[in-house]
Amino acid sequence: MSEADPAALAERIAAAEKAAVAQALNLIEDRRQRSQGRIEALLGRLRERAGMQRVGLTGPPGGGKSTLTAALARELRERGDTVGVLAVDPSSTRSGGALLGDRARMSFDPADQGLFVRSLATAGDTGGLAYAAHAVTEVLSAAYDRVVIETTGVGQTETDVEHVADTICLVIQPGSGDVLQFIKAGIMEIPDVLVVNKGDHGALAQRAASDLAGALDALRGVGMAEAGDDWRVPVLVTSARDRTGIDALVDTLDAHRAAQGAAGQRERRREGETHWTLSLLLRRHGEHGLEVLGGRTEVAGRIRAALDAGAIPIAVSADLGRDYLRRVASAGID
Amino acid sequence: MSSNGARATQRDRPWIMRTYAGHSTAKASNELYRTNLAKGQTGLSVAFDLPTQTGYDPDHVLSQGEVGKVGVPVSHIGDMRGLFDQLPLDQMNTSMTINATAPWLLALYIAVAEDQGVDRKLLQGTTQNDLIKEYLSRGTYIFPPAASLKLTADVVAYTVNEVPKWNPVNVCSYHLQEAGATPVQELAYALATAIGLLDTVRAGGQVSEDQMPQVVGRISFFVNAGIRFVEEMCKMRAFTELWDRITHERYGVENPKFRRFRYGVQVNSLGLTEQQPENNIIRIVLEMLAVTLSKDARARAVQLPAWNEALGLPRPWDQQWSLRAQQILAYETDLLTYADIFNGSDVVTDRVRKMVEEASQEIEDIQARGSVVEAIESGYLKQRLVESNAERLRAIERGEQVVVGVNKYLEGADSPLMTDRDSAIMTVGSGVEQEAIAAIKTWREQRDGAAVEKALAELREAVKRGGNVMPPSIAAAKAGVTTGEWAQALREVLGEYRAPTGVAGARVSEGEGDSQKTVEGLRARMDVLEKKLGRRPKMLVGKPGLDGHSNGAEQIALKARDVGFEVVYEGIRVTPEQLVASALEEGVHVIGISILSGSHLELVPQVVERAREAGIASVPIVVGGIIPVSDARRLENSGVARVYTPKDFELNTIMGDLVELVQSSAEA
């Protein structure tokens, strides 16, 4: 495949040209050293679409996230927004292979230029999000009005989706008692929106929803629910199958974006970028790297400052990496 | 069990002998049926084409390449009339392999009977109408599971009063074995299906509690018989025993007549080979023994595949050869003069008992998940089948399961049956589709449009209300509504469904020995390839068109995952356009297409062409399925990199090819 000029590619991505988005994602996933410069050049040139929103759908397996993603995408398209979907699949075997099955659950109009779906394997990464997920999100954010990220995870297994999404929806199905327990026990981070899918199960779904609402109230009582005070985590009931409750979900996403405000969104993204930069560094140079560079807090501070000054994560981590290597060389540490 | 081992004085009546048939047009199929009856066949078995089965008219885009191919297209009452021209319906016993659109085809059948002046109370036959196995194996479902069960229940409730001799549902285990099920899975999943259905009927309130025994008595089964014929015979006895128990305990049926396990059979086709295909006739005969030898568990009706099963559609002679096998067994041998010849056998009793136990346990497990509907929706059952099939293929690939002519005894003289491979099968003329499209346009022009609209509105209304689908469907049949219109009306109300594919979570055990070494070798090559490409090699696997044969695609996807590909599995019923859009968006290194229904010449070139337009012409495309030799050459000339057929049973070898293809296209 031809190696497109990053600047030209960035322009075509801004025009949401599918072939360009696809090509950029192929590049982003490329781990060869020789591609890193081009990746950096591309990411440096991307501008996310004004007012765009990144929505994370997470939750236990089989809750209906893929089906809901498809329904959500359809509703968003009907409202005129373009949509990029990233489906992150945890299934990977020791062969390094993976079966990316989410796509089969979504049926889309292939002629629609305003909708793009990409599957990504976690390829052994823990945390539920693949190595490339942040960068993929950056690319999709430059092309589409909303980016929906689907990832599996719940409870103690940490879900990294919080580091890429502006709005996190936890999707569960009726009868997911364990999720309720996790929330009650404070084991699980509270998402921005709670969705009880499979609402077509009727009374069962309504009961699950009111149980969740009750649990949230209890947590609010002890000051453990929402972080900010201008957002009250809503509990929604949807049926991805019958496509009910989807318009309310979109309204809620809009409301969360409004409540979060541009500054709030920027802050959350910055935190996510900081985390990502740190994990890029860790992936390359490990704990030793952190140590040499002055420890986690010190490094996080440097990252934050660099990002605030306008640098992009991948470049910041590369800089830090070079610094690390310099220090190692000059100090002659093992 | 009824017999006591004493020698019967009279010959038993033989089972009904059918031949599964239908192609091209109603007229051509009608002629075929009349010749088959003249040859001594005693019942009709109608094969419909895929558009009719999935509720599309011939002019729908998804019907491309499929019209009249694997069965007869029936788009409206005119076609149904033609299909049964000069065949008095009060004298026929007609089995229709129809599922999602079963209420509609039965409505057409009833309407034609009334045309012929036949009382519907006299109609005899079967609508297959088991949607559960469609999600698990056969693939011609349309609506979500619960909605499908409700439609099935409607047909049951309607026929029990109105068409009392009709078998409204044939609960199928046949297709489960064809998707890899073990005997115990076949028993358990089919019986769990029957339970799910009867529970739905009972809860639906359309039949009274005291009618339940009759309802139970109308449920029949469609079973498979594989090559391990002793075990299979035991399976039939286990079915009989379990059904007797379930109907008694769960539905309180006292009359033993209503508790009888009534079943028809098609013997195993999955095990029929492309290599040395003449051997298949021997397999078919042995498999037939499983369902005929035991009088107490003998099939009511039998249909056999043909020796050239794995090559393509059978010609009349091929089907006749199989029919002769049945006739010889029934009329020349002494089989039908004895009572059950296995009663009292310890070996048989013991084997049956074990199967009954294991199947009961599995049924309980399914019930514990809620019901068969939940076990479908969660993908549990489908995944189990995919896993069983993977084990089966692996055993053949490693030679643990002997298949003569495939992994043993390969050398031999050439078969005279195979001198001209392309004409060793039936092919359907390419004009059929165009003719059907023209015909349906004329049909739509000539009917009373207002009456059609009214009938469709009433149908929609009735379904929305939860009323029985049959009466408005019969009215729609008479008004000239088409199959596509009927299905579309229901799609609007009930929605469409995409069933779990079972592949994502499927686990396949790692083996050892040579074949495992090959796998390790492939993995190492994949790692090298990954370094070269910069990312994991990624593959798309999908099935364009209406074809539901998913086994091959599933197993290729699983194997590709296990040697280290990232596999995007698209599943069945996608358009060429969707496939190419996915390939582009997903950034795959190879596109894998599987088509077994015969529409490859129409669909594959479209994928090639669209891939070129999308700028991904450099991504190699491979195709697998039932592809006659000369078609394979044509596909290769049109830009397909490789073509595979059933004879390519060594998945490791296919994987080796794929790695090489990706490698060389990366170097290009």
Ligand code: B12
């Ligand atoms: C099993 C089977 C079924 C099962 C399918 C279960 C399932 N979920 O797959 C059931 C019972 C449901 C079924 C139903 C029907 N069947 Co059927 N079925 C078969 C059968 C016996 C075996 C197919 C199979 O699964 N083989 C095992 C798999 C592993 O092999 P495979 O798919 O060939 O794949 C291998 C290679 O071809 C290759 N390959 C395949 N795909 C791909 C893809 C890639 C990317 C690669 C690299 C390789 C590759 O690799 C595989 C490994 O060896 C064949 C005959 C035969 N013996 O081949 C008939 C056959 C395919 N069926 C046929 C027909 C007509 C039907 C029906 C349409 C009948 C009807 N009128 O209703 C129905 C409807 C199905 C539908 N919805 O489309 C015809 C098709 C005729 C034609 N092409 O002209 C056949 C050929 C039988 C016949 N002779 O009439 N069937």
Ligand SMILES: Nc1nc2c(ncn2[C@@H]2O[C@H](COP(=O)(O)OP(=O)(O)OP(=O)(O)O)[C@@H](O)[C@H]2O)c(=O)[nH]1
């Ligand atoms: N009844 C009902 N079933 C649903 C609904 N949404 C999804 N399902 C079914 O639930 C099953 C799982 O759906 P998916 O969309 O694959 O769920 P998922 O959360 O993406 O699953 P993973 O990606 O495997 O974790 C499928 O059988 C869906 O058809 C719904 O709203 N109602």
Ligand SMILES: [Mg+2]
């Ligand atoms: Mg999913």
